[in-house]
Amino acid sequence: MTEPQQGFAIGVDLGTSNTVAVVRWPDGRTRPLLVDGAPIMPSGVFVDEHGRLHVGRDAARLAGLDPSRFEPNPKRRIDEPTVLLGDREIATVDLLAAILAAVARAAVEAVGFLPAAVLTYPAAWGTRRRDVLATAARRAGWPPVMLVPEPVAAARYFADVLRRPVPVGAALAVFDFGGGTLDIAVVRNDNGRFTVIGSGGVEDLGGLDIDAALVEHLGQLISTTAPATWEAIRNPATTTQRRDRRLFWDDVRGAKEMLSRTTVAPITVPGADQAIHLTREELDRVVGPLIHRAVWETGSVIASAGLRGDQLAGLFLVGGSSRLPLASRQLHAQLGIPPTVLEQPELPVAEGALAELAPPAPPLAGHDLTSATGYGASPTGFVGSPAAPHGSPAAAHGSPAAPVSPGFGAAPTSGGFGAPPTSGGFGHTSGAPTNSGYPMTAAQAIPPGQYGASAPPTAPFQTPTPPPTPPPRPRSRRGPLVAGIAAVVVLALVAGGYFWFFRDRDTKVDFATLKAEKTFEMGDPDTINYPISATLNDRAVIGWRVDKQFFVQGINLGDMKTAWPKITIDRDYSKWGITAYQDGIVVTGTGSSLGSVFILDWKNGKIVWQGTFSDYDMLYATGPVLAIHRYEGKKTDAVTWAGKNAWTRPDNGKGSAIYGQSNSADLRGPGNYNGVSINRDMKARDDLISIDGDDKIRLINATNGTEIRSWNNVGEYGAEYLAHDDKLFVAGGSTKYTVNAYDLSSAGEPSQIYSFGNDKVEIVDMAPCADNRLCLIDGSYGGKDNTVRAISVADKREVWNAPAPGSTMLVPVGRQVLATDRDSPASVLLSYEGKSLLRNEDRDSYGVRVASGSLMFFTGTLSATSPANLTLVGVSAASGERIALGPLTKTIGLSCSWNASLILCASEGKFQVWRFAAA
Structure with missing residues (x-):
């Protein structure tokens, strides 16, 4: 420089x-x-x-x-x-x-x-x-x-x-x-x-809405003398009419700005010989309600x-x-x-x-x-x-x-900004499903993720230039890495080198046409906002917002009765989240710089603990504690599921990022919209991983916050981290991506197990696959050439690759793997051998796991606030065979949660329980 x-x-x-x-x-x-x-x-x-x-x-x-x-x-x-x-x-x-x-x-x-x-x-x-x-x-x-x-x-x-x-x-x-x-x-x-x-x-x-109000006001005047002119402006049918409409709106906007300095402004009407005039008095009258x-x-x-x-x-x-x-x-x-x-x-x-x-x-x-x-x-x-x-x-x-x-x-220098970049990242960053809820941020307020994710660095460095190995950033849906740079993936091996879960046979559900089981009323649909639910085996929790209050109610899906009546949380947040664990229910409210988090008792819905957290604080659910990584506080606090403070651990002086692990038992049951396992094995979650600014990786005992062991961090600048079954995945920071092996159960050094020499691609997502394999999605700009690769950990080679255009998320389903995306939507179901299994009619749908051998696909708009007509299809993961389950009409799609036989969704002021498979 x-x-x-x-x-x-x-x-x-x-x-x-x-x-x-x-x-x-x-x-x-x-x-x-x-x-x-x-x-x-x-x-x-x-x-x-x-x-x-x-x-x-x-x-x-x-x-x-x-x-x-x-x-x-x-x-x-x-x-x-x-x-x-x-x-x-x-x-x-x-x-x-x-x-x-x-x-x-x-x-x-x-x-x-x-x-x-x-x-x-x-x-x-x-x-x-x-x-x-x-x-x-x-x-x-x-x-x-x-x-x-x-x-x-x-x-x-x-x-x-x-x-x-x-x-x-x-x-x-x-x-x-x-x-x-x-x-x-x-x-x-x-x-x-x-x-x-x-x-x-x-x-x-905003200004656009004020412009719209003024255009509507002027349209009433124009329509009385020139109805055809106003209809052409209001509903243009030709290129010329669309151009005239844009020019008219521009003129209205200019008149509005002019009226901040004068008391009258002319506006040209397309096709008219004379302009009309807008006065400041008219402006004030029209926009008064908006102001x-x-x-x-x-x-x-x-x-x-x-x-x-x-x-x-x-x-x-x-x-x-x-x-x-x-x-x-x-x-x-x-x-x-x-x-x-x-x-x-x-x-x-x-x-x-x-x-x-x-x-x-x-x-x-x-x-x-x-x-x-x-x-x-x-x-x-x-x-x-x-x-x-x-x-x-x-x-x-x-x-x-x-x-x-x-x-x-x-004067310009040769080292400065040059021509526009010719390579870039992926298009799925906007609106892609986020699986980084484990941990979850206040801004995301989504359920805990399946494979873990990173928190932001928590301590400032003394220079804006990146240090050799800074702590990682949290991902957005395990998302794209540094543009134009390929990724390093660091994989941790367990003793014996197997993903033990995949020795089990796939569990299939017996799909059947949707049958209404029970309705739980919320109230007047015109006053209800942001209905959500969470399901865990035969228990469920529903929540909804009315004005400045949020209501939470427990449901027993076994007998279809209310487990406990609604409780009231007096907080004015625009977005809410509910996540169900064996030992407690976590409710989060967000929408301002400070959010709130609550732990509720399964027995009666009672709030046993509550606290605040900022947009960049992160929540990690483990067996013994709920851990909160404080971004501004530069520390991790832990509270037991009974609501008692357990421990506090300060961050490393150069910054820290925290991860939680998942395990193979999580993958046996359903996964939610984000690919996150619903039935999480909390007993096996007894540690956290700290990626520290001193180039160290530390394994932390979740019960007491003490260090178990540490390693030198081989991740480079920009690396991302993912933890599963005592294995650590670190992606990012190399001119090509390689796969190395860590073992979090011992203090050994990593070893390279795979290398891919194309530096024009990035890793989009990664997940464990059957029989000691790691599956990856990689691709270049736009996602049209995204590819799924299955890597054998034991043989240190690529087993197969298959195209998955538009897909951004991997969901393990027994011996198969689903590559999907909620926003496109786009789905590809790949067999153990890498063959495509999904029928053509399901490839434009969004898939979720309901068991280790079965999937459910949604067709229609999935929204958190707006109802839509959805269609459900059940699919066998092993064969791709499908059965039409039926429609869900006027349903708020992202309110839904499910187990292996029931789905719970909000529609017209009530939550409806539907059966889609035998219990």
């Missing part, structure tokens, strides 16, 4: 409608970055007939040729794995990557290289959404980036740039009214570090943080829609808080984020920030590397005066 690169940094706010970047010079000066000649770049993306992606103003212009190929707001599609543009399905992560690549090119033109970067994200975003953003940055060719919550960045601008006082212990409310959403947060000054203590907002309220909703939500978030308006240090309005004069007037009038709003409210978040990014230190030997890559994100840490110290001093700031234009700054 050359000397002129020291101290440069860039902050990027990728918004729903617009993207803004601000560059900081080594002397502390900050300037907005000009992209295509302007400091604000539209976030739209257009795909041409050759598949090339165009962004910003170029995309908007090209959209006039074919609006069906244009996505104006990719960030609003963050939860969708792909977006159909014209005749092409484009991964949402690639749309975001295209925007970030354009910013990167402009930065290189401006300062000669791509400097250290910080990207912002909404405070309410969970791990999966942040991982999509992180993957997009990686695919765009960025070096490891830091991710910072948007309200924290806004608070930094308020305090550091505007010099407004926010004393230590005081709090600031941030009202981020953007193009797609309204995000509200309360942040507190904790000794110079801003912490989100309350967040909320309205996902379906009232925004103000009410703001007051609710402030109150949920335990504060009143007069106790705040300020109310800061950011985001383009906060220009609306009515917004600031109503906030002041109804909350009694005089708001602060700027002339360019799009800029503060990007510039404020730079305060969280300390001036870069010289890199460690052998590492180059311009070529480093990573995956994952910590709340305010570098993606793919440990977090920078929260207390690091920020550089001085100036107001955003003259923007950065290409050619201004250092």
Whole structure:
């Protein structure tokens, strides 16, 4: 790295409608970055007939040729794995990557290289959404980036740039009214570090929704004199009409912005000779109900943080829609808080984020920030590397005066950012099923995973450059590894070298047509949100949210009676999770920076223990304890299933990540939507694995928290870890992937058992397979050439490989293995010999294991909140033979849980128990 690169940094706010970047010079000066000649770049993306992606103003212009190929707001599609543009399905992560690549090119033109970067994200975003953003940055060719919550960045601008006082212990409310959403947060000054203590907002309220209300208002006026014109705008049928519709919406948006400065604005109507006029009075009347909703939500978030308006240090309005004069007037009038709003409210978040990014230190030997890559994100840490110290001093700031234009700054260097990357990761990162619930994060709040997963590093390193072997990041559905880099897999062998479970014969169920068994009422379906369930053998737990309360009820599936009446948990969280274990029920609530976790008694539903945890804390269920890895606390706490504190273990000084093991007995019974085993053998789970920043792997006794033994860590930077049957799988960090063997039951050194020389592929997923085999999915960009490989541990060779396009998850099913994906959906069932068994009609469905020899496939939309009509099919794992089980109408798919004969799902205000097989 050359000397002129020291101290440069860039902050990027990728918004729903617009993207803004601000560059900081080594002397502390900050300037907005000009992209295509302007400091604000539209976030739209257009795909041409050759598949090339165009962004910003170029995309908007090209959209006039074919609006069906244009996505104006990719960030609003963050939860969708792909977006159909014209005749092409484009991964949402690639749309975001295209925007970030354009910013990167402009930065290189401006300062000669791509400097250290910080990207912002909404405070309410969970791990999966942040991982999509992180993957997009990686695919765009960025070096490891830091991710910072948007309200924290806004608070930094308020305090550091505007010099407004926010004393230590005081709090600031941030009202981020953007193009797609309204995000509200309360942040507190904790000794110079801003912490989100309350967040909320309205996902379906933003500038786009205000535009829609104005268009509808104007449509009523137009339809009275020119009904045909309004019908063409409302329901365009031709390319010309679709172009006219887009131009009309653009004109309405421009008029709305103009009315923040004047009292009347003209709007051109396609096909009309004269423009119509919109007045500020009309604007206030039309958007008044929306603003009232925004103000009410703001007051609710402030109150949920335990504060009143007069106790705040300020109310800061950011985001383009906060220009609306009515917004600031109503906030002041109804909350009694005089708001602060700027002339360019799009800029503060990007510039404020730079305060969280300390001036870069010289890199460690052998590492180059311009070529480093990573995956994952910590709340305010570098993606793919440990977090920078929260207390690091920020550089001085100036107001955003003259923007950065290409050619201004250092001359380009050969070591900087080059052409757009030609290789990348996988498209399944958005919305893919997540099997990393064991452990589970507050942001995920999903059931414990089957093979284990990692937590984020818990101690900051003193440089943004990645150390030789940092602790790993948690995976998202055991997901893609570093782009363009193949993986190292480290496999731990047990004595004798067998996956003992697979000696057992497959257990099949006797499928039959669905039969309704019992109904359990929840209440008025219009008031019920987020119904969920968990099933363990002949016991089940159902839960649902009404207003600011969550209800949990026990069910005995043996006699179809209520085990205990509903209990009430008074917590206002948007998402809830329930996981059933032999010794207790774990209930999690998430939706803000602080979540809650509860242990319930199976006998009566009584809460025996409760605690809080943040987005990056992780839960690990073992036989003796429930362990909580505290990200910010830099420690692991353990509590017994009876609710007593068991032990506390501090992290390694250089950071730690914790894993839990699974075992082969887990695979004998059903698995849930995420491939996670439902009937987990908790007695065998008596240890944890700590991956530490001092290049050590430590086995920890779960009963008392003491170290059992340790090994030198052979995993390289970016490695991921997976534990099963005293075997440790470590993936990532090599120019080709190899498979080595560890034995966690002894202190021996690892030995290589397999090597694959293609450095163009990545490992997507891995799982134990029959008769001492390891199965892998690998592939290159997009997932179309994904392949399943069966590796013999004993013979140290590949036994077979088979194509599995679009599949991202492996589910062992006896001697077979299912490769599947919930979002595509796509499924391939492979025999012990690697032959495809699944019938064609089931390959576009999503499969789950109901026994070691039987599968159940879902056709239809699986949602956590919206009902859909689903179809179930039972399949023999050994032969692929199928039996139609029947439909589930108006069912909230992700509310379902099952054992080997019954399935429990929410529909129209009740949970219905269906029998699909003989008991």
